[in-house]
Amino acid sequence: MNNKDFRKHAHKLVDWMADYLENKGSYPVSPDVQPGDIYQQIPKGAPELPESFDYIFQDFEQIIMPGMTHWQHPAFFGYFPANNSEPSILAEMLMSTLGAQCMSWLTSPAATELEEKVLEWLRDAKGLNSSWQGVIQDTASTATLCAILSARERASNFSINKDGFTGQEKYRIYSSSHVHSSVDKAMRIAGLGEANLVKVAVDKSHAMDLNSLSEAISADLMAGFTPLCVVSALGTTSSTAIDPVKEIGEICEEYELWHHIDAAYAGTALLLPECRWMLDNKVKADSYVFNPHKWMFTNFDCSVLYVKDAEYLVNTFSMTPEYLRTKQDEHVNNYRDWGIQLGRRFRALKLWFVLRSYGLEGIREKLRLHLSLSKKVANLVENHENLELLAPIPLNTICFRFVDKSLSEEKLNSLNAQWMHSVNATGKVFFTHTKLDGKYCIRWVIGQTDVSVNEIEMAWELLMEKLAELS
Numbered sequence: 001m002n003n004k005d006f007r008k009h010a011h012k013l014v015d016w017m018a019d020y021l022e023n024k025g026s027y028p029v030s031p032d033v034q035p036g037d038i039y040q041q042i043p044k045g046a047p048e049l050p051e052s053f054d055y056i057f058q059d060f061e062q063i064i065m066p067g068m069t070h071w072q073h074p075a076f077f078g079y080f081p082a083n084n085s086e087p088s089i090l091a092e093m094l095m096s097t098l099g100a101q102c103m104s105w106l107t108s109p110a111a112t113e114l115e116e117k118v119l120e121w122l123r124d125a126k127g128l129n130s131s132w133q134g135v136i137q138d139t140a141s142t143a144t145l146c147a148i149l150s151a152r153e154r155a156s157n158f159s160i161n162k163d164g165f166t167g168q169e170k171y172r173i174y175s176s177s178h179v180h181s182s183v184d185k186a187m188r189i190a191g192l193g194e195a196n197l198v199k200v201a202v203d204k205s206h207a208m209d210l211n212s213l214s215e216a217i218s219a220d221l222m223a224g225f226t227p228l229c230v231v232s233a234l235g236t237t238s239s240t241a242i243d244p245v246k247e248i249g250e251i252c253e254e255y256e257l258w259h260h261i262d263a264a265y266a267g268t269a270l271l272l273p274e275c276r277w278m279l280d281n282k283v284k285a286d287s288y289v290f291n292p293h294k295w296m297f298t299n300f301d302c303s304v305l306y307v308k309d310a311e312y313l314v315n316t317f318s319m320t321p322e323y324l325r326t327k328q329d330e331h332v333n334n335y336r337d338w339g340i341q342l343g344r345r346f347r348a349l350k351l352w353f354v355l356r357s358y359g360l361e362g363i364r365e366k367l368r369l370h371l372s373l374s375k376k377v378a379n380l381v382e383n384h385e386n387l388e389l390l391a392p393i394p395l396n397t398i399c400f401r402f403v404d405k406s407l408s409e410e411k412l413n414s415l416n417a418q419w420m421h422s423v424n425a426t427g428k429v430f431f432t433h434t435k436l437d438g439k440y441c442i443r444w445v446i447g448q449t450d451v452s453v454n455e456i457e458m459a460w461e462l463l464m465e466k467l468a469e470l471s
């Protein structure tokens with residue numbers, strides 16, 4: 001493609017993008033396709049000869065678009081959002097145009113220094129400890145793995161990195177029973193073994209029970225294990241339960257354990273002073289992760305890891321073969337040393353664009369709207385005689401179900417699943433579910449960039465209509 005054609009197609013694409021964003025609410029949120037439907041429409045082999053951009057784009061519209069789930073739809077209420085915003089998209093366009101690979105300071109000094117600065121902005125705007133240092137990772141899964149590997153290396157005095165496991169290590173990591181699966185996965189990858197993730201009981205609000213944590217650590221010490229780390233959740237994935245991170249930090253200090261806080265989703269709420277109760281900035285923690293790519297209008301991927309002591313991270317991951325050595329190494333951050341991957345995207349640019357374009361106040365305004373819409377939904381559920389909330393609502397995730405005392409739990413589970421699927425099948429909204437204490441419930445997450453009271457009212461009416469059909 002020559003430059004003239006690029007210019008022509010790019011202008012056309014920008015119009016397409018603006019139209020999409022304007023009309024994103026008119027698409028079915030999730031596609032009506034069966035497994036294999038898309039695959040079989042794509043030719044068996046790559047084309048030998050060049051194809052025109054118009055022809056490629058036509059296939060994008062006809063084959064790909066009908067198979068997309070519209071995550072930016074204002075009535076996408078499933079999982080956690082992966083929301084974007086106009087400034088973030090524009091930054092991505094620039095990033096891919098520059099095509100820079102930002103592994104070292106020298107490979108794009110501006111990328112490293114902007115990353116340092118925007119992570120300080122974010123840290124301070126969230127009221128986090130002002131001595132923490134940050135790095136952008138692709139996902140919270142990777143950030144948590146990095147934290148666990150650093151904890152392992154700190155505890156083994158970097159000997160496992162060097163010599164491998166001796167076979168004598170009996171490290172244990174603690175989390176609540178609602179821990180995100182990325183921690184189980186990190187146990188496997190870090191060589192610690194899934195069986196050594198101790199899942200501590202939760203209280204009625206689904207947050208980690210402190211007595212159970214202390215008991216688990218003491219019992220392990222008696223049994224000859226080496227407690228290594230506690231992963232606490234600031235907002236569990238099921239119900240955004242908030243673990244008592246302050247007290248967990250104190251327990252970690254007492255036993256000299258690494259404390260990693262997983263705030264992947266809920267961490268964004270710390271931009272609101274009224275949500276700071278979740279995390280005192282004197283909290284004792286070694287690492288903390290949150291995803292701007294969930295609820296901070298910065299499109300996937302962008303996950304921020306803060307550490308108390310960057311030395312452990314860098315000593316765990318730093319590798320400098322001759323061909324990567326630069327004369328500035330002593331004086332700069334080479335972010336490749338702060339994580340797993342060598343090559344890095346310039347993700348700080350989109351954070352910078354988002355933060356400046358909204359301003360902190362603009363972001364807070366959106367978050368407060370989401371929280372108030374969630375209160376509205378919580379009230380509707382509470383005032384409905386056949387519905388119940390299954391978890392407290394510290395933020396904007398509402399876990400609720402239909403109940404009827406005459407029915408068995410098993411029957412209720414299948415009825416609630418049926419209810420959710422019938423609502424989703426309309427294509428007008430999209431919910432996902434979880435199970436709390438064995439009870440199937442619909443999870444309604446209100447965090448879309450452009451969600452408004454209109455989608456909330458439409459979704460509620462739809463839920464009521466399908467509930468009536470069910471009964």
Ligand SMILES: *Cc1c(COP(=O)(O)O)cnc(C)c1O
Pocket residue numbers: 080138139140141142180182233235236237262263264265291303
């Ligand atoms: C979403 C989520 C994760 C995983 O996030 P990725 O960035 O997709 O790896 C981890 N922990 C919690 C609590 C989450 O909600």
